[in-house]
Amino acid sequence: MRRRLPSLKGLQAFEAFARAGSMVRAAGELCVTHGAVSRQIKALEQQLGAKLLAGPRHDLALTPAGRELAASLAAAFDRIAAGLPGAGPGEELVVSSPGTFAMKWLIPRLAGFIDANPGVQVRILEDGGAASFGDGGVQAAIRLHRGAAPPGMTATPFLDHAYGPVLSPALSGAADRKAALLLPRLHSETFTDGWARWAADAGVELPPPSAERSFEHNSYMIEAAAAGLGVAVTAWAFAQTDIETGRLIAPWGFRPLATRFTCLRPALASHPAADRFALWLAAEGRRAKQPPAAIIPQ
Known part of the structure; x- marks a missing residue:
């Protein structure tokens, strides 16, 4: 029986927005205008007969139906990517981190995560600026942060500073x-x-x-x-x-x-490997040795 599927372009546009959290970033990833992404998502909503996004244009959020579809699409697209000729085994996890933290703390411990997740290929990008998802395929960002999670992100503090x-x-x-x-x-x-x-x-x-x-x-x-x-x-x-x-x-x-070292991820669409990475960081943080107490110079 022929499958009844909506527009693939619409699905790609919606999945990119859900992952990146921004029409502009989704447009950059797909090499189209942000207006084109918006139109493709609206057409997808009409095809599905369901509202996927809600809120003002500058602060759109996923509806419950949108969250459900985003989770399904993320898993489906990951399976498609893994099945492509030359794709290689496993999934890639791209982590953005300040260089010194990656060199001195993260990489010396990384074998533990790789051993527990043999199907995940971890790639670390050096970046200490504002976390940006979608650029370079980043799915998790390690930053110094305090307080509530930034808008559109999930935050997992894992190490005292x-x-x-x-x-x-x-x-x-x-x-x-x-x-x-x-x-x-x-x-x-x-x-x-x-x-x-x-x-x-x-x-x-x-x-x-x-x-x-x-x-x-x-x-x-x-x-x-x-x-x-x-x-x-x-x-x-x-x-x-x-x-x-x-x-x-x-x-x-x-x-x-x-501030604490914190693992940030997009809140609109979860990435299973990024979520496992955040949990692993939290466990490593709990095991980490505490620094020597401060002494007043005299």
Whole structure:
């Protein structure tokens, strides 16, 4: 019997919108105008005799019927993609993450997720800006976040955030907390106010350093600290491994911050592998070692 199916273009347009959460992003993915996406979805609603979207044009949300269809389409399109010639086994999970977090925390633990999900191919994209889904096929984004989930997203906080100064144990004066504050001061362009914020939180007035050195990325700054080029303020998640292996010390411990490392996903259409990834991150966060308590410099 011939299948009674609605327009494939309409289904593709609706699935792209449900996944990306935006007409503009869906249009970019499909290489059409956002007006074309809107018209295709309206035509699909007429064919199905059901309302799929509701709300003002600038803030459309899925109706219950839309959520049900979006979930079915996501699974169906994943099966189609997996069955295409040359598609290869398994499904791909694209994760967007700040580079230093991926390098220092995520990748060293990633084998656990891969072992538990052998059919999932994980691809990590370096990005620390506003989370954007649909660009590059991103299905999950790791960001520092606090409070309620951003509009159109599901948020899973999984790791506390703390920061503090670190330096090489080989540096002269490392055992003297006051003397260490006089050493060359290292900065990262991604956290330019790190030293000022730490001093304010610790209630100390920083003396003039012997030198100031700036680096583009946190990872460069951490390597510079381990190489003995000065003292750096960085996150516990970034420095933990180097501290545990003795490459770095943290003479003043780490101060907690209100933000948490959080796994963000589109709220309109779930991606099974992304949801499993968020649950795995939460479990890893619960197992993570807590940072040394903060000490007031004296």
